[in-house]
Amino acid sequence: MESSVRSGLTKFKQLRHFTAVTLLALGLGACTGLPSRPARETPGAAQPLARMIVVTPDTAHDVLAQLLAGEMALTHADLKGASGHYDKAMALSADPRVAERAAALAIAVHDGAAAQRALDRWQLLGATPARMAQSRAELALDRGDTGEAKHQLELLITSGDKDAWRQFGRVLVAARDQAQAARLLEALATPQRLPDDAHAWLAMSELGDKLGRHAYAMQIANAAMQRFKSAETYAWAAQMRFKDGDRDGARALLQKALAKAPKNIQLRLAYAGMLSQAGDYAGASRLLGHGPQNIDTYGMRAGLAAHNKDEKALAALYRELQKAPPDVREHGAYLLGQLAEMQHRDTEALDWYGQVGDDDEHAFDADLRSAVILHAQGKLAQAHQLLGQMQLDYLDQPAQLRQAWQLDAELYLQEHKYAKAETAFSRALQVVPDDPGLLYGRGLTYAEAGQIDLAVKDFQHLLKIKPGDVDASNALGFTLADANRDLPEAERLIRAARAAKPNDPAIADSWGWLQYRMGHLDQAERTLRGAWQARKDADVGVHLGEVLWKQGHRQDAQRVFDEVRKLDPHSSSLQEALKRLHP
Template structure:
């Protein structure tokens, strides 16, 4: 802004000069010119403009261009006496592995009064970048002996960002020993966890055991030691430690969640639920309680949890709006579920999922136009997020499929495939939609493309085989494809239906009836019943066929496949 201010001042001065007469008029002497009118403002070029370099550096960081950020901060460092600028220049040079620039920045930072601990941390990182283990160890010793309150955190950061994990693990075991670690349980836990992350599992276990012996009243120490035991297969020992931890801190939500998760993994859902039902609650405890009740199909527990959350304070309800929507859905309270999903905030991590579920519920309530309008808005809102965009398009297409609006479904699947080409799920969906609108060649093309991507995809094999059989073409290939699917999933009614339909097309009516009757009895799906009825009719068993058709009408009075079959059978 100072450039604009200076320019404005100069313009005022020039305007004053322009208004003065060329020759002084007779009379009193004119007033002396204002000092600003004679002022000359020197504007630095960009390379020597500190503010410009800082702004350029921050803009480069905003677009994750570390190389450019390092260049600008290197220039800014030379123009500034602020040690924080030199520190930023140092960190960027280290991050980009520009050792020469990092050395210069370190010297500048030290000259401007850097703290010894911070300097040691930076020099250790630089030494690790260079592969100089002995210098890195020397600097890390300086850091950990500095008595800086963040010394061990800095130590961990250096090793965590090291390119050579073996080198980092070696330094960890050499320096972070129980004899050298401070009287802070969090530091011990951090070093044990770091050792586990670096593959030094024996070291991690030793530090965890030593922490357990030293900090007998710290519940978090017990919890970490329990996790280590569980990871090593000692589930019984882990449970004992967690029980002791919870006894020391019964209101610790994190501990209860860890123990409940362990009980859940072991299949003891009742004990896990009992542990979480009492004591302080959080969004995570509510979520796990709901998951446990759903897994156990405990409708009473789901209803009780829903009532509890409904009666909680406004803040709790707002924080758990998505969970309340899920619980309402599980109890078939779709209108209430829609209301809860509508209360999920835009900044909530479940906002996208809440909108997806809202679209599904709207369509189920017969509000298809509103459902597709919502999904259309989501496609605009998430235009720059391919994963979410794909999901919105896929759901849009699937809802069109449910509504038997297959042309719109094809269009939606096609838009999604433009974002994620060759996506197996989308190719499968579009293939089904193409088959429904009678574009068999395009359906076959999508299924074949899917099988090239995933040769062992059972659903794709079944879909392609059925589509070929339904079109009465390439029957030997169709039989081979469905046989492959049938071998993989012999008890799948949909695949048995395909097999029966292939046999019907091949003229093997007895085999067709056997397969279709088994599939019909297994699931009573309307389309399977239509196939069975048609084959029975062709076989001459019209009374049995009519009985099956009547059952199909009860299941799905408006089934289009039944209507088509009856037209074929009653021309």
């Protein structure tokens, strides 16, 4: 019922404009048609207006009042109330549009009796055969009367109305019983009945695919391709072949489509997408590199180059986009920022991100990336100031607000400002309670701050929400091992994480550190050395160095510590380890 009400509300989004025009027309007509009686002569110098008597109908018989009440009900999402007011209004009005709206509202709220009254009134007032057939088909489908729906749909598609097939599709899309709609589609929208219009054929094929009748959709797509031989029909047939797993057939058809319309950017994008899905990234890049360009082709070319880690292609694309026409460049400010950032041109990236307009779909992401760059440049206050402004700007958009708070928290965590990081994570969790990413981040913050009980609580809560989550299991296991408490539970958790991701260096680091806590120095050294070779991470290096030191290999340990200093000159983990090793 809720979905039907929502669809009904969508259908009446244009009602306010209709009502304003109708009220004006009906209002003038109502005033001129009111009953009146001649004024009596009265002695003296009576004012002219004193002799005028205006007769006003009661609300129940006032079409304007009913229309206004119906409009008010719609603003409060009260479709049933609106239907009741329009039911009364259409009985009082000679305007066919009021009856039409009354019928549509009655169907939307599944009031068959009111819908029938409105349809009869509308027909009396001069509804076109096509529109009447469409509405009667909608009512029949709402009642589950397939036979009547089929009869009315046949009247619709044979009415000669230029929009008949479009209305036919709308009736079936809105049907409550999609299986019933699919059967009617196959029965009526046959190659013998469809008009000499490629768009109608493609629409019916797409509708069939949407309704789960893939074989029908393929049949109509192939028939349309054979009949019209247009770029659009070749492209749609290619898409259907691709869905069937026939990639070679799809590529062949897309080639034919491109031959028909070589400058069609959407066709090139579709073909390039198909090539990239098949693993032919070079072919996709070559295809997109020739012919007219827009921000979509530039974006896909950038994505392909980034996937291939082709720095030369990224640099060339950056230069090319900078020389693009002003309108393309204007819409490409965010992409230019990304390309600059990929090439470590952070100052240029900031400038491009600053040019992204407030109404651009990437405005939020541009600000988010700007904060990351400012922080990396050491402009910590500016980064947090920008994020603070974003938290105000997106106060009414929970998804964006969450991201702004999370990044703010993560940057504070990097700065070891744990209290501020915890505050930001907790604020975000008030907006999105039990969000796994936020719980994970706050748990790490507590762990780094030495608040082990709170960290364990967050990680355990996260595992209740996402049982068996690998990252949460590893984080909780490492936290317990690092605190040298409940080592059997830590072993169980990390072992499970390691089984799920046997080649993950972070999990290997946790396992190695657990072995160290358990006194298994040789096993700890082997595991940590493997993790260190897989990824030069400062914390992994600190753990390996401490194990080597405890084994008596102090020169080896010192070499590892020196490498850690190069990676992170301000590593707090290293400072803490050295205090333990040099008390």
